[in-house]
Amino acid sequence: MKKFITIIVCKILRWIGKILGKGSSLPGKIALKICPDILERVTLPPYIIAVTGSNGKTSTVEMIAHILTENGKKVAWNKEGSNQIEGVTTLVLNSATLGGKVKADILLIESDERFARYTFRYIKPTHYVITNLYRDQLTRNGHPNWVYEALKDSIYPGVQLILNADDPLVSCFAEENQKVIWFGAERLEQDTEEFCGIYHDGKYCPHCKSLMEYRCFHYDHIGHYSCTGCDFKRQEAEYKITKADLREGVITVNSEHEIHLQLKSLYNIYNILAAFTVASLVGIKEEKIAKSINGFVAKNGRVVTFTLGNRKGTLLTSKHENSISYNQSIRIAAACEEGCEVLIIVDAVSRKYFTSDVSWLWDIYFEGLNRENIKSVLLAGTYCNDLAVRFSFTGIPEEKLQVLETVEQAVEVLNNDKKEEIYVITCFSDKDKFLQRVVR
Amino acid sequence: MKILHLYHDVMNLYGEYGNMVLLTQVLNTCGIETELILQPLTQRPDFSEVDFIYMGAGTEENQKVVLSALSEAKEELKDYIFKGGYGLWTGNSFEILGKLLVDCEGKEWKGLEVFSYTVRQQKKSRLTGDAILTSEGLKEPAVGFINKCSYIEGVSQPCFRVLMGMGNEKEGKTEGIRYENFTGTHLTGPMLVKNPYFLLKLVSDLVKKERNEELSQEERQALLTGVLAKETAAYEVTLRELRKRMEK
DSSP, X not given: OHHHHHHXXXXXXXXXXXXXXXXXXXXXXXXXXXXXXXXXXSBOOSEEXXXXXXXXXXXXXXXXXXXXXXXXXXXXXXXXXXXXXHHHHHHHHHTBOTTSBBOSSEEEEEOOTTTHHHHHHHSOOSEEEEOOOOOOOHHHHOOHHHHHHHHHTTOOTTOEEEEETTOHHHHGGGTTOOOEEEEEEOOOTTOBSSOOSSOOTTSBOTTTOOBEEEEEEEETTEEEEEESSSSOBOOOOSEEEEXXXXXXXXXXXXXXXXXXXXXXXXXXXXXHHHHHHHHHHHTOOHHHHHHHHHTOOOOSOSEEEEEETTEEEEEEEOOTTOHHHHHHHHHHHHTOXXXXXXXXXXXXXXXXXXXXXXXXGGGSOGGGGOSTTEEEEEEESTTHHHHHHHHTTSOOOGGGEEEESSHHHHHHHHOSOOOSEEEEEEOHHHHHHHHTTSBO | OEXXXXXXXXXXXTOTHHHHHHHHHHHHHTTOOOEEEEEOTTSOOOOTTOSEEEEOOOOHXXXXXXXXXXHTTHHHHHHHHHTTOEEEEEGGGGGGGSSEEEOTTSOEEEOOOSSOOEEEEOSSSOEEEEEEEEETTEEEEEEEEEEESEEEEOOSSOSEEEEESOOSSTTOSEESEEETTEEEEOBOSSHHHHOHHHXXXXXXXXXXXXXXXXXXXXXXXXXXXXXXXXXXXXXXXXHHHHHHHHHO
């Protein structure tokens, strides 16, 4: 009876919440108050797929949901992206019958790295994807190893781990777990033999602290590594990107499936590959997966094109406090051969919490913008002076830099007849301050 | 002037290299030639003939690796600090200079015993937050961010008073350590970049060491409006934002 009431209450609250445009975590929160063990009382589907990692969780989950749904599976998933235990509870109860049976073939959960251990105590994934562990929101997360320790507690015996072979820290999760499927990229055309970036988190072996050797770097410390002191090394991937043609914007998976990229960058390739792997493990044929991914248009608005007067531009949503995310955006701007102007905005560090810490600016490889084709760089927002300090050490000539206190001023400066495309690099917390002043 | 950046490749979690980039630039502006020695984990440190030692924050695991590595050079390091050697250790790096360090699993590690404090780490929650810290030798407060998992008991000479943020001890109102010319603080990342006035005091001390007289008032002013102009503007904004936050 308690189960029945809890489910009813959760469904009604969610229904009201949707009308009022509220988020999805409150109904679950109340459900857990009424019946703390409600998640143990419901009947879950045979497949429970969880996705976590620093970057790309939402994109990966959206893609998996798209592939599976298009291929006839009924998927229950957290579309709103609320990824802590309350949001997951709302999802589960809202997808359940009043008798407590989840009406889906597959439950698909995006999970916050730090809270996975609480959520999965009740809902144990059958398949668990970990995409990457980067320096991300360190003002909350401490550092990647701190997150690693928290995530380790969320891995229960018997789960099928699906891990990124190219990320040394992620591959450590395999240690005591025998059931691992690896995904990764083979040596790619644009790989480098030398490390390129500010900090090298793969320099030393996570186990024995000896120097690691890299046969190639895809970007930052992601690549093919092996330890010079013990037997720790990158594992051979079962699902792999065998070719990446960024001029054409096409990657090849497992030597035969071509997938077209929405953005000609490595930005999304691991999300695609992780989704491909999961869908294949659930039993979808590889040809069908590739077809679904090719027809998929991401709705999350990470990349927005706009016009400002006669000028064209692209806003690349990057994550503040996440240097790898910024580095990816910088690469895209740097690859613009026709020449471009770049605007970087740091106005609020986070939309969810307060901090004025800008240490992370020093981890970003802004030096990548020191190129002929980058005609100028505008630095704007509350923390424009901190940006200016950081840029004074990039080697970019001072006459190419302009520091502006507000986004409004930056828009005014850019609103002219120049021919170059504009690239805007900023975060969720700041992007609307720009987009509301241009035509989308 | 020889500046040693200890274990720059592992004690580097929050962009600490920025401190050395700026410090050497400002010293050069003051007419002091600098040699920046970037010491990797794979090399044994040499403190002889060094004028300044810097170390930044690392993972708890790497902190222990560094502790073990430095144990070999323990006496030399003690000697350096006790004889008035200059240094700045930020983040969790200065924790290893105490008597005892108890890690997240309860394991006890013998410290380098330069100082007599005890460090207790825990893994329940990460201790993070913005900070405003004041110090007697400094007219303007220091600003920054603290990111740690420990509390320290038994610091006899703290460096700062806490205006906003966390101190050495739980609920404590003092932060870091200060011994003659050596400073330890949990402020992380490029704290010298964020704090031009703190940096200026340090530069002034190092200038005095080199040529026996401090920076004059005019020289300080010239640095603040010249090479440190952007840093000073950024500092004012951060202090303003943090004060606003404090009042809330």
